[in-house]
Amino acid sequence: MSKERRVESYDRGRIEDLGRAKDWAIHKPGMWAFYLHRFTGLVLSFYLVMHLGVLGTGFWLGHEEYTVILQGLESLYIVRVLEIGLFAAFVFHALNGIRIVMFDMTVGLDIQEQLFYLSIALSFAIVLAGVPFFLL
Amino acid sequence: MSTKKSNTAGWNWFLQRATGVALVVLLGFHFAVEHFIVGAHHITAENTVERITYGVIEGDHVLGQISINMPAFLYQATAILLLAFSIYHGMYGVYNILMEQDGLKKYRAQLKYFFIVFSIVLFIQGILIFLAFFEPFWEIYDPR
Ligand code: HEM
Ligand code: HEM
Numbered sequence: 476m477s478k479e480r481r482v483e484s485y486d487r488g489r490i491e492d493l494g495r496a497k498d499w500a501i502h503k504p505g506m507w508a509f510y511l512h513r514f515t516g517l518v519l520s521f522y523l524v525m526h527l528g529v530l531g532t533g534f535w536l537g538h539e540e541y542t543v544i545l546q547g548l549e550s551l552y553i554v555r556v557l558e559i560g561l562f563a564a565f566v567f568h569a570l571n572g573i574r575i576v577m578f579d580m581t582v583g584l585d586i587q588e589q590l591f592y593l594s595i596a597l598s599f600a601i602v603l604a605g606v607p608f609f610l611l
Numbered sequence: 612m613s614t615k616k617s618n619t620a621g622w623n624w625f626l627q628r629a630t631g632v633a634l635v636v637l638l639g640f641h642f643a644v645e646h647f648i649v650g651a652h653h654i655t656a657e658n659t660v661e662r663i664t665y666g667v668i669e670g671d672h673v674l675g676q677i678s679i680n681m682p683a684f685l686y687q688a689t690a691i692l693l694l695a696f697s698i699y700h701g702m703y704g705v706y707n708i709l710m711e712q713d714g715l716k717k718y719r720a721q722l723k724y725f726f727i728v729f730s731i732v733l734f735i736q737g738i739l740i741f742l743a744f745f746e747p748f749w750e751i752y753d754p755r
Contacts, residue, residue, distance in 0.1 A: 513708065520701035527736050534743035537753070538656035541743075549652035558651065565638060572631045579628060608647050608673050 504588045512571050515564040522561055559609045563602045570594035623703060630700040637693040644668055648677050656744070662686055663744040687741075694737040702730045 529548070533541035548554050571594045577583050583590055645651055649658065650672035661667040666683035670676075706726045709715050715722065742748045 516701070516704050517708070519697075520705050523697050523701050524733065527733055527740065530740045531736050533656060533659070534739040538660075538743070541659075542655045542657075545654050546652065549654070555651075558646075562642060562646070565642065569635045569639070573635065576628050576632060605646070608650070611650075611673055 504591045508571055508574075508591045508594075512568060512575070515568040515571075518561065518564040519568060555609055559602065559606060562605055562609065563598065566601050567594065567598040570597055627700060627703060630696040633692070634696055634700060637689055637696060640689055641693055647674065648672060648679070659744045660746060660749075663690065663741060664746040687745075690741060691737075694734065694741075698730050698733050698737070702726050702733075 529544065530541075532544050536544075571591070574583070574587075574590050574594055577590075578587065644662070645654065648668055649670035653670065653672065658669060661669060663686070664683065666681040666686035668677070668679040668681065668686070670678075703726075706722060709722055710719065742752070
């Protein structure tokens with residue numbers, strides 16, 4: 476990476492933080508990759524906690540209640556759509572995670588940005604192909 | 612990025628990567644089972660027992676009628692590893708994000724213990740879920 480690409484992160488105080496909002500416009504791909512990875516990781520973690528809560532009804536309430544609750548949730552259109560979002564979060568986080576691990580092993584360091592665009596493109600393709608499974 | 616302060620930090624850094632790579636397979640398999648073969652809206656306690664107790668994955672969704680009979684212990688292993696790895700990877704990830712927020716640094720110790728305890732609670736809940744659909748256990752325990 477060339478020098479001017481490096482993100483400076485010394486503390487410039489609260490007021491300057493606000494001014495930095497405009498930085499979004501000039502953020503480099505690596506920064507987008509970082510935020511997207513973080514966001515999708517948080518989505519997956521939040522889902523995991525909710526998921527274990529919902530599945531737990533199978534133990535705490537019993538099998539009949541488990542089936543009723545799961546089928547009830549899945550009968551809501553919004554849940555189906557959100558699950559596509561969850562799948563998209565998984566696919567991007569996984570592909571970009573592989574990209575990060577590759578860099579840690581010093582593989583592909585000079586094509587970081589191309590690999591980011593590749594993981595975005597692959598994510599779109601995989602999620603689009605998956606849509607019927609979630610909505611039908 | 613990876614300023615390794617101690618050996619523990621180095622280990623956690625490595626485990627974050629190792630569990631991540633394993634999760635590609637484990638969670639990929641999980642989505643394939645629940646969404647592509649069974650179809651989330653066809654999930655019932657009955658077919659959850661088939662998967663967890665007998666390793667039988669059955670579905671009639673977009674791909675048509677599919678029935679996979681895998682060794683029970685193999686399916687059980689994917690479930691428990693998915694449970695352990697996603698809790699470790701996810702909770703350690705969230706903890707790290709919080710530790711990067713300057714305002715929270717003074718609560719480092721408290722947050723650390725919170726996440727350790729919370730992760731253990733999640734893991735126990737996961738084991739109970741597993742047992743609820745593991746027939747030999749449920750036949751004895753079932754509260755009704
Ligand atoms: C599917 C396979 C996955 C791979 C390959 C993967 C890979 C990674 C890697 C390499 C990191 C470290 C990023 C860094 O240090 O810059 C990371 C962070 C993270 N992952 Fe994953 N992960 C996967 C699945 C998951 C799952 C299932 C969850 C949630 C349960 C999750 C939640 C997180 C969180 C919260 C972070 C912290 C993000 C940050 O520090 O900005 N990941 N992941
Ligand atoms: C919307 C998509 C998903 C559906 C429909 C779904 C459904 C299920 C179902 C029905 C089970 C019960 C056990 C079984 O059938 O084998 C289960 C178990 C599990 N799921 Fe998911 N899941 C989804 C996504 C996820 C994600 C994204 C994660 C990780 C972050 C996850 C983590 C787990 C874990 C750890 C278990 C094991 C619980 C145990 O046996 O203790 N699931 N899931």
